[in-house]
Amino acid sequence: MKEKLFEKLTNSYEDMVVMRRYLHMNPELSFKEEKTAKYIVNFYADLGVDVRSGVGGNGVVARIKGGRPGKTVALRADFDALPIQDEKDVPYKSTVPGVMHACGHDGHTATLLQLAKAIHEMQEELAGEYVFIHQHAEEYAPGGAKPMIEDGCLDGVDVIFGTHLWSLTDAGTIEYRTGPTMAAADKFDITVQGAGGHGAAPHQTKDAIAIGAQLVTNLQQIVSRRVNPTESAVLSVGSFVAENAFNVIADSAKIGGTVRTFNPEIRDLMEREMKRIVEGTALSNDCEIDCVYERGYPAVVNHEDETEFLKSVAEKIPGVENVIETEPHMGGEDFAYYLEKVPGTFFFTGARPDNTFPHHHPKFDFDENAMLVAAKVLGAAALDYQTIIFH
Secondary structure: HHHHHHHEEEEHHHHHHHHHHHHHHHEEOOOOOOOHHHHHHHHHHHHEEEEEEEEEEOOOOOOOOOOOEEEEEEEEEEOOOOOOOOOOOOOOOOOOOOOOOOOHHHHHHHHHHHHHHHHHHEEEEEEEEEEEEEHHHHHHHOOHHHHHOOOOOOOOOEEEEEEEEEEOOOOOOOOOOOOEEOOOEEEEEEEOEOOEEEEOOHHOOOHHHHHEEEEHHHHHHHHHOOOOOOOOEEEEEEEEEEOOOOEEEEEEEEEEEEEEEEOOHHHHHHHHHHHHHHHHHHHHOEEEEEEEEEEEOOEEEHEEEEEEHHHHHOOOOOOOOEEEEOOOOOOOOOOOHHHHHHOOOEEEEEEEOOOOOOOOOOOOOOOHHHHHHHHHHHHHHHHHOOOOOOO
């Protein structure tokens, strides 16, 4: 049965590429993916597949029932783009100024759509039910996964699988990991309210830049001096804004950044210690400092049985040359919410192109052959799961 699926996927590869390039040329930002969602809905409607739109926002869910009873397997792909100007010199360059698919979500969508088409053509021969979750707004918290779950996308689902095309890993490689795999991704915004004045009279001011610089330095000590060295945590300040003339001492400064953790207790510690340092810095400088700490996606925690199952499936897939256990990634992913509700696993499909640029880079691209590998692994996992029994 899998061989037939692989043959169908191989035959649809060119369509997969065409679809991916169309999506790449027509990107839409998180929570604004109306045309992309309609494109996905129309694809399923043309096949005659049961499809529901507007799931939790712009999400789309299609369901295909096999000819025989069995388990319900969900497969997920995201389809939002990023606010980045596409700088690639390729025929399928984004046509939308300042917006591009810089993370591979166009490839995720094309992969899942062509896999759904192949399964639809085989549905009478298959057991179980297959749920294709096309998720909006992965890139921007609060994300699309949570509202889609609340709107029933996981109803009746026994297991979920998802993958990310990964441009930093060679094509033909599948990376898996049991347990914490991607980090909880939190955001903070700090406003230092000092008292500005003339640069020649600093004693008459409360210098927001000097206070902010002190605060940034103090915050860096949380990871190095408050977090157990055997645990993982990152605190990065990404912006520090206090624009003034050269002879003006800043009245206020705005500082923004992110915190990444795997352990919920460490996550609590980071937030608590940040606020304590902010309060202490404000007190010692006799000024006001406001700190807004926003919790983003929780950590992606893969289930052990499903991850080992995925590993064993991937090892037998044509086109897969390496199946390796990856190190945890500090990037965030709202696939975490699905794994909090049902068993499953999230893995990485190698997609390194000839000219490698990291994800979220203006020249990001990936090896399109990786889509076929991803489709085969996801499809094989969905089919084989019908016969698996975990002990």
